[in-house]
Amino acid sequence: MSRWEPDAPGRLQLAAFELYTERGYDQTTVAEIAARAGLTERTFFRHFADKREVLFNGGDRFRATIVDHVLAVPASATTLEVVTAGIQAAGSVFPDRDTIRRRQALLHANPELQERELSKLATLATSISQALRDRGSPATTADLAAETGVAVMRIALTRWIEDPTERPWRTHVNTTMAELRQLTA
Amino acid sequence: MSRWEPDAPGRLQLAAFELYTERGYDQTTVAEIAARAGLTERTFFRHFADKREVLFNGGDRFRATIVDHVLAVPASATTLEVVTAGIQAAGSVFPDRDTIRRRQALLHANPELQERELSKLATLATSISQALRDRGSPATTADLAAETGVAVMRIALTRWIEDPTERPWRTHVNTTMAELRQLTA
DNA sequence: ACGGTCACGACAGCAACTGACATCGTATTG
């Protein structure tokens, strides 16, 4: 019999998500999250840097997936095609629509959480830009392509979530990219 | 003789900017800022929502300038031209290069401040998108154009700041926009 | 068996932020 129950971070994540949705983010204290997970407040901060970070855990895997796919595209592709491929790949790590919907609703209701989300997307853009440079793109092009790519991803995500006909991720990415091309034509 | 020295918010802003640059953001307490401004901590929070907000005061005017110019462009222009015009106009409310450089250095050194900056840029994008819709653009196009426009602005700003030959704002906006067009060609 | 490590608890403390109430020049009103 081990001294502690396993997977403390996972329990904390679950407890936090539940409490944030039940009572709201501001109305939840870290002590309450820890209590529900059977832990102490101090332990929460050993696993997560702050009260928001507990909601952004898959971020690293998400970023890695996109970067990997960006690096895997044949050299013959255009920069924008490369970015598109990376964003397409992001769909493979999405959980089901409803989980994302609930998550987005949470973020939408709390400015602090939105800020953190934007911050994560910004570092994602930086990673994509770096990957593009590793492929040989000039720095300026890489930055611009990464930023617009993330913008496209955000918009496509909103549409994907709200689409009543539940068309696949791929479709919404392509549609949004097509609009981007038309915009600059 | 009035009861208090005038322009409490201005004094707080100045004190905050000085202390943030002198000692660093984390090493500065709100009580210290208030003390330098000849006020109390409580009064600081009456003028600014939090410790970061004191650095983002011109934001409303900035946004208003861009939106006004977006709305003023003749209807014959393309969506991207409209956005470009708005971003060009942003240059008129910039202070001198060195002030912005110091400001950007401050933001760059503090993740919390970066998050707030991203948040401000996101609401800027929302405002631009709304202005585009008011001009008659479809919602989807407006969102995309606004997001990419802000991305272009960010990149152009970095280049403008770092440009050793000190070419004008307009030049960097045009250059970056041209790259965007080339990217999607 | 023994020492080290690792994950956690316990406790103290700082600083960001908030609510309630007091203060007193200044504008307003009768």
Place this chain on the structure above:
DNA sequence: CAATACGATGTCAGTTGCTGTCGTGACCGT
């Protein structure tokens, strides 16, 4: 002109996010 309302600030107490420090006990390798 006097009474009164108002508006910006001070004062104080309290909550909460977050950190440093130290202790504890199960596990692991030697």
